[in-house]
Amino acid sequence: MTRSALREKANEVIFGHHTRAGRAYDVALIAAILASVLVVMLESVAAVQESWGVALRAAEWVFTVLFTAEYLARIWCAPGRFRYVTSFYGLVDLASVLPTYASLFLGPAHALLTIRSLRLLRIFRVLKLGEYSSQAALLRQALSRSRRRITVFLAVVLTLVLILGSLMYLVEGPGHGFTSIPRSVYWAIVTLTTVGYGDITPHTVPGQVLASAVMIIGYGIIAVPTGIVTVELGRASPGTSSRDCPRCGLAGHDADARYCKRCSEALA
Numbered sequence: 652m653t654r655s656a657l658r659e660k661a662n663e664v665i666f667g668h669h670t671r672a673g674r675a676y677d678v679a680l681i682a683a684i685l686a687s688v689l690v691v692m693l694e695s696v697a698a699v700q701e702s703w704g705v706a707l708r709a710a711e712w713v714f715t716v717l718f719t720a721e722y723l724a725r726i727w728c729a730p731g732r733f734r735y736v737t738s739f740y741g742l743v744d745l746a747s748v749l750p751t752y753a754s755l756f757l758g759p760a761h762a763l764l765t766i767r768s769l770r771l772l773r774i775f776r777v778l779k780l781g782e783y784s785s786q787a788a789l790l791r792q793a794l795s796r797s798r799r800r801i802t803v804f805l806a807v808v809l810t811l812v813l814i815l816g817s818l819m820y821l822v823e824g825p826g827h828g829f830t831s832i833p834r835s836v837y838w839a840i841v842t843l844t845t846v847g848y849g850d851i852t853p854h855t856v857p858g859q860v861l862a863s864a865v866m867i868i869g870y871g872i873i874a875v876p877t878g879i880v881t882v883e884l885g886r887a888s889p890g891t892s893s894r895d896c897p898r899c900g901l902a903g904h905d906a907d908a909r910y911c912k913r914c915s916e917a918l919a
Contacts, residue, residue, distance in 0.1 A: 797880050
């Protein structure tokens with residue numbers, strides 16, 4: 652077999668997923684990625700590290716050598732080498748092996764090897780989930796269209812937590828844990844998002860009333876970005892149009908609609 656034929660065959664196995672060999676290669680690669688991530692996670696457990704530290708470290712180096720060889724093989728057989736090296740998967744493949752080598756000089760940097768889990772994105776190819784890419788494109792389009800309204804929403808929320816945090820600082824004061832305005836703003840963020848860590852709590856009646864109001868506001872605020880993105884998803888979905896009615900502002904018309912279904916105004 653000539654060098655070019657060998658390179659073409661390797662490209663078909665490593666980058667392809669339509670052949671049996673390509674699918675088997677991807678499945679084996681995913682299994683190796685899962686095993687290597689498991690090794691890194693187990694190595695962070697003190698009890699396991701004490702008993703199996705040497706074996707886990709050796710396994711980590713075995714995986715690193717295998718992934719390094721696989722990365723070099725991808726560069727060798729890639730049709731566009733520079734395009735692969737600078738692609739998302741190429742950068743992830745490189746980042747998945749560098750920490751182990753860096754650990755020789757920087758100590759525990761090998762723990763960053765959990766980035767290998769990103770390589771599991773290749774499972775979409777193995778399971779033939781390519782049709783979901785169109786749905787991902789719809790979600791990306793909806794998020795892109797919503798970015799300005801979400802930005803305004805986040806600006807309003809930030810302003811609100813600044814005001815609420817300052818009010819709580821004035822009401823409760825340092826004696827009840829609200830030692831500064833930034834710390835009070837932190838409390839406002841935790842309360843408004845309904846997380847409620849409980850590390851800072853109001854003790855006075857006015858403070859508790861204000862906290863109750865913040866909690867109620869939080870439930871209403873959570874629904875706002877969801878509604879914004881949902882509307883844009885409806886507009887971007889097949890069978891609907893992104894055109895708004897120039898008279899009443901109604902959106903979500905059928906793709907072939909010529910008039911507004913609410914007020915009968917002609918659509919642009």
